[in-house]
Amino acid sequence: MRTDWTIYVSFLGAGLIMLLPRNAKNLIRWVALLTGVTGLGIALQNYIAYNGWIAANQPLKDGFWHLANAAWIPSLGARYHLAVDGLNFPLVLLNGIVCVTGILFSWNIEERVKEFFAFFLTLIAGVYGVFMAMDLFLLFVFYELAIVPKYFIIAIWGSTRKEYGAMKLVLYSFVGSAAVFIGILAAFFAGGGQTFDMLELARNPIAREAQVWVFPLIFGGFAVLAGMWPFHTWAPTGHVAAPTAASMLLAGVVMKLGSYGCLRAAMLLFPSGLVHWHWCIAWLGVIGILYGAAVALVQKDFKFIIGYSSVSHMGFVLLGLATLNRDGMSGAVLQMFSHGIVASLLFAVVGRMVYDRTHTRQLDELGGLSKTLPFACVTFVIAGAASMGMPGFSGFVAEIQVLIGAFKMSPWLAAAAALSIAVTAAYILNALHKVFYNDEQAPAATHRLPRITVPEVVAAVMLMVALVVIGLYPSAMLDMIQANVDIFLKGMP
């Protein structure tokens, strides 16, 4: 099946779940899991085929595999155009992985199971759509479609200040998409008002003066969701309020919607605007990296640490994208994938393995979990190592590339960004020590805890395998990314 079936399968799954009786909780879970696995299977199978295609230097049409391309609303020039290339295929795969593992980590949800998985799969379908859409209008439709379910998932199943966190997240996203909306309309009509197709728009870029003000609208609008400093404040509160699967999705996939939108809808379409603004973006990225890491260092809430670390790591993505060279940009795309996996794993440990059992996330109230929850400890060590950029994990490959790219742009940028690696190590090790070791201070409540369940183990292993495979064999992903980055750089003015 073609890759675009991931979208339809997810929608079908959501629809099917809505028809099931609300008391058949296990049936609902299994249907959701089956949907997720089917989606991942389709994505993975096609990914491998595409990888082989690239490795064998087979021809691509404009650098894409086109999946669907039909007139949708001719009177507006909107097409139903889906395609995959090296820039979005890793993210499609990421979405599949996070979907399956998210469902597994949500296995213990007992309240309103049916609605949970229906919203969850709708969100997943929307995200698949955003990643594959090659029409600006279609991309925007999927993008907004993905925002609403997040509100309900967080507000209904979340914890700490959930209604506030949910509303903040959705309003921030919508302020961002309002800017994108204005930018899209302006770009559309400045380009002649004929088509929303991004390949066409990229081929005939609009006048430089227009690009200079349209680009920041679209880039900034998407960057809100990517957690770019100073628009990042929704991210920690949203992550903390969200239930485990939703924080996994938020940090793992939804933030990538933002950075992917920046890349696909802003950078590829308005190269002159990009050149005009890229220093600004690079420094905002670096500020985000350092700010996120520094704030994470002083947090007392386990989940806030991970939330701010996401802001920090997404800064690497923005920095890499802004370098405008091969290493930096392909590192940025790889970092999107890598951080998606790492953040999912970290949130799974914090939210599902620890919080659901101990009912606290305060560092002071935890301790000694390495004895009671050894599997959680192992998972956290591995995810933490990947987060710190330990060689052997995907995070290392991605961040080193970004740093090389940044160094080529300016050694100062690279130096400032590299500083964060030490800070990251500090907050990860600090959390590791306080939560999992520090035995003498361990409160009595943490002595006896329910054991880690099978779905958790399966999901955690899946994520760890992904980390290690890409860490040890990065060319499985880097080659296809670099192929498309090269195409892009060749077309730069």
Add this chain to the structure above:
Amino acid sequence: MSVGYFQIFRALSSETTLVLVALGVLTLDLVAGRKREMAKRREIAGAAALFGLAVSALPLIWQMGLADVPLPGATLVVNPLTIIFKFALIALAALTVLISVDHDIGAHVGEYFAMLLFGAIGMLLLVSSEELLTIFVALELTSISLYILTAFHKNSLRSQEAALKYFLFGAISSAFLLFGLSYVYGLTGATNLRDIGMALAGKGADPLLAVGLLCVLVGLGFKVAMVPFHLWAPDAYEGAPTPVTAFIATGSKVASFFVLVKVLMVGFAGAVGSASWCGWQSGWAMVLGVTAAASMLLGNFAAIVQHNVKRLLAYSSIAHAGYILIGFVAATATGATAVLFYVIVYALTNLGAFGVVAALAPRAGGNEMKRFSGMAKRAPFLSLLMLVFILSLAGIPPLGGFFGKFYLFAAAVECDSQHFGLLWLVALGIVMSVVSLYYYLVLMKHIYVLPAKDDSRIKTPGYVNAALALCAVGVVVLGVFPERILALLKTLVIRL
């Protein structure tokens, strides 16, 4: 040009049928209903009204052969555009009848449905006329029927207050309209919109025209509830029986916007003006640009603090009038197309939303938002439909509301794609949509997130569910496949 009675009858056949049906419903209720209990009476009268509406839709098919033949003085116009809108209005009336059957409307069942049909007749006439006097008479027929319907909760003080307010404001605005029309007639010597348009072409600024135009805008602005002529709307919406609210908010809006398109774009085509950022020119586009901005601002910000669902929807509909006016400000064929498309989507959506309120509020104990807490558990199906309607109002894809808004904004940007002169209005509209999302989500939070005080299931009749589901399907289809109707409207509007 001689036109036979037969042709006039053919052009008026739907309206004639509806008059007969309305009288029939009155008689039927008098003869067969008096002794029965209320629910049964409503069912009988409702079924008759529904049947009548279905029959009145048939002649429209017959009229297609008559397309584009104007009757003398354009008192009655039959063309594909009017036929589409008559279909839409009949459908809206039918859906209103369906949700009314389930609603407590007091002891005067026959009169209620008859009034509903009279209102519908007025709307049909409004759509099919291009002549000032007929427009005015049709507008009055609609309005008076709606004033009466608003007061139908005889024992409720709010309903009486609402009706009186609605009536007083309406009467004054009618006076303005008539006064303005007299100036226009005096200036041009014509009552036919096309003749007026021709007479005004190239006349330039004329103080008399300005007075006439402003008075017409006041009169019609009241009907579409744009700021600053909106004051009646929240009270009338809240006080009226909810199905009537639905009809006021949808049927009457559709017809009024349709007539506004014709009056402005055909009759006053010479007095457009501009609301462009760097090139303000006096004319109706400038006036509407300002009122559009004011409507969006006031409607959205006032809606934030509402606790009553009907009032919230009332303010939201003021805001939506603002969005729709953006299409007028563009003053192009695309703008008119966008207005007409949005009006249809908007009507379906709002009818659905008010329909859900009409079905659930009496069973939940009131219209306050807190009564809707936990509704997702108590009435899952209607809650899901409400989610669709509210998200469409908020402009979330892939629903009709999103696409309608997109097209409106696109039309405004397109009309001056060199300088983007209307981008300020579009940007305001988009930012206000974000504001609107807040209060829509608060409403959805009550329905989906908050727990209910009382967990008992709410059962609603199947025909109400079916009617509302139909609206929801329409909203989705118009959002996902807008091309057919859009292309159709586009070709028809250009012929205007």
